[in-house]
Amino acid sequence: MRPGLLRSGLFRPGLAGLLAAGGTGAGLAAVAGAAAAVAAGKISGPQRPWPDYRFSPFEVGADSEDVTFAAADGTRLAGWWLDRPDSERVIIVSHGHRGNKADMLGIGPGLWRAGNTVLLFDFRGNGDSEDGPQSLAHYEQADLRAAIAYAASRRPDATLVLVGFSMGAAVSVLVGADEPRVGAFVLDSPFADMRGVVAHAISRLRLPPFPMLQLTDRATRLRYGYRFHDVAPIERIADLAPRPVLLMHGDQDRIIPVEHAHRLYAAAGLPKPTLHIFAGADHCGGYFQDRAAYIERVVDFLDRNA
Numbered sequence: 001m002r003p004g005l006l007r008s009g010l011f012r013p014g015l016a017g018l019l020a021a022g023g024t025g026a027g028l029a030a031v032a033g034a035a036a037a038v039a040a041g042k043i044s045g046p047q048r049p050w051p052d053y054r055f056s057p058f059e060v061g062a063d064s065e066d067v068t069f070a071a072a073d074g075t076r077l078a079g080w081w082l083d084r085p086d087s088e089r090v091i092i093v094s095h096g097h098r099g100n101k102a103d104m105l106g107i108g109p110g111l112w113r114a115g116n117t118v119l120l121f122d123f124r125g126n127g128d129s130e131d132g133p134q135s136l137a138h139y140e141q142a143d144l145r146a147a148i149a150y151a152a153s154r155r156p157d158a159t160l161v162l163v164g165f166s167m168g169a170a171v172s173v174l175v176g177a178d179e180p181r182v183g184a185f186v187l188d189s190p191f192a193d194m195r196g197v198v199a200h201a202i203s204r205l206r207l208p209p210f211p212m213l214q215l216t217d218r219a220t221r222l223r224y225g226y227r228f229h230d231v232a233p234i235e236r237i238a239d240l241a242p243r244p245v246l247l248m249h250g251d252q253d254r255i256i257p258v259e260h261a262h263r264l265y266a267a268a269g270l271p272k273p274t275l276h277i278f279a280g281a282d283h284c285g286g287y288f289q290d291r292a293a294y295i296e297r298v299v300d301f302l303d304r305n306a
Contacts, residue, residue, distance in 0.1 A: 036215030037223070043198070043216075044135045044224040046125055047098065054102035054127065057082065062109040069150040071124065071132070071142040078128035079121030079147065081154075082112040089306060090117045090151045091161045094144060094168025096284065097136055100127030106287060107163065110295035116302075117155060121147050123168075136194055137170040137233075138226045144175045152181055159183040159306050163298070165284050166190065166256065170233045173264075177239035184306035185245045186298055189253060189284045192260040192267075194231035200257060234267050241269025244305035246298065250281025274301060 057064035057080055064080040071077060080101060091111050093104045101108075101120040112118045123140045124132035133139045144162075151160055161184045164172035169190035176182045191197040195213070202212050217228045237245075245268065249261035258277060265275050276297070278286035287294045 032211055033215055033219075036212060036219045039198075039212070039216045040219035040223055044220060044226075046131055046134060048125070054100060055105055056080075056102065057105065057109065060105050060109045062105075062112055067119075067150070069146050071146045073132060073142060075124045075132035075143070076130040077121055077124065077143055077146060079119055079150075080108075082108065082118040082120070084112065084115055084117045087115055087117045088158055089161055089302065090119060090155050090158045091163055091302075092119045092121075092144070092147050092151055094121075094147075094162065094164040094171055095123065095126070096166035096168055098126070099123075099165075099168075102127065104165075106291060107295065107298070110291070111163070111298065114295065114299045116161075117158065119147060119151050123171075133225065135224060135226055135231075136197075137167050137174065137231045140167070140171050141175050144171050145179070148175070148179060148181060161186065161302060161306055164188065164190065170231070173233035173237050173240065174231070176243075177236035182243070184243055184302060185240055186248075186301065187245065187264075187273075188248045188286065189250065189256055190233055190247075190260065190264065191256045192232070192234040192263040193228070195228040196260065197256050198228060201255075204254070234263055237264050237267050238269040242271060244271075244301070245273035246276070246301045247273040248276045248278065248286055250278045250283060250285045252280055252285075253283045255283040 062082055064082050067079045067081045069077055093108050095101060095103045101122050104120045108118050108120045122129035123143050124130065125134045148160060160182045162172040162176055162182050163186040165188045169187040172185055172187060173190060176185055198216060199209055199213050202209055221227045247261055247265060249258050251258045265273055278289060281289055
């Protein structure tokens with residue numbers, strides 16, 4: 001299972017050179033505006049890898065069914081249904097930004113082997129799903145809602161669980177807050193707010209936060225139709241309560257700093273989430289420290305709480 005989150009980064013180092021080449025005054029302003037447009041495109045613009053070679057459940061020996069369903073805007077989404085007809089849970093797994101369902105072929109089949117029905121799916125513009133308006137956890141909320149509706153239609157008596165990684169975890173918070181059919185949440189490396197994670201990406205490139213953050217926000221609104229403040233899981237995590245939440249994060253995360261997890265924990269309702277910090281782990285790295293132990297941790301949490 002790859003982390004499947006911002007694999008190419010929110011920005012590339014070349015943007016720093018682009019800004020440095022702008023000189024001063026009007027030239028710098030023009031270059032900063034161009035750099036912000038490029039950054040907005042890296043976040044929300046369509047990007048598919050080439051060649052798009054991906055593993056499938058075949059490689060890991062998991063029985064699966066290819067399924068499709070549509071988001072509210074008509075975007076066709078593709079998934080794999082790993083069935084356990086006698087299970088009492090359906091676990092819906094959401095991948096990260098610029099990832100796809102193949103990235104989840106560690107945790108997904110692991111939870112299936114533990115006796116759960118599992119739905120893996122591709123967010124719009126990724127994997128086998130159709131293109132559609134893309135974003136960082138804004139438009140993708142419609143995709144997760146469609147996945148929940150699909151799972152509920154197939155197993156109306158089952159408990160639904162959302163498992164998400166990075167952007168997928170953020171989407172799980174934003175959708176789950178208004179979705180009473182979801183009984184429990186497993187959130188690995190979510191961000192508290194989009195503004196904060198983009199600001200961190202800018203700081204890593206040693207670019208000036210002003211005006212780059214404001215310009216990128218404006219470019220995102222003009223070109224892609226949403227603003228940073230529209231994506232703020234920290235404002236909705238309290239609405240997951242009193243349902244159980246397992247919140248996990250690596251303390252060496254270079255993409256979404258661990259302080260996002262602590263902020264989310266502080267903002268959560270009662271009972272508070274079960275918080276686990278992986279010492280020495282980078283972004284979505286807890287799984288890779290000990291795969292079997294990670295799956296056991298999630299299964300144990302669900303057995304006790306869902």
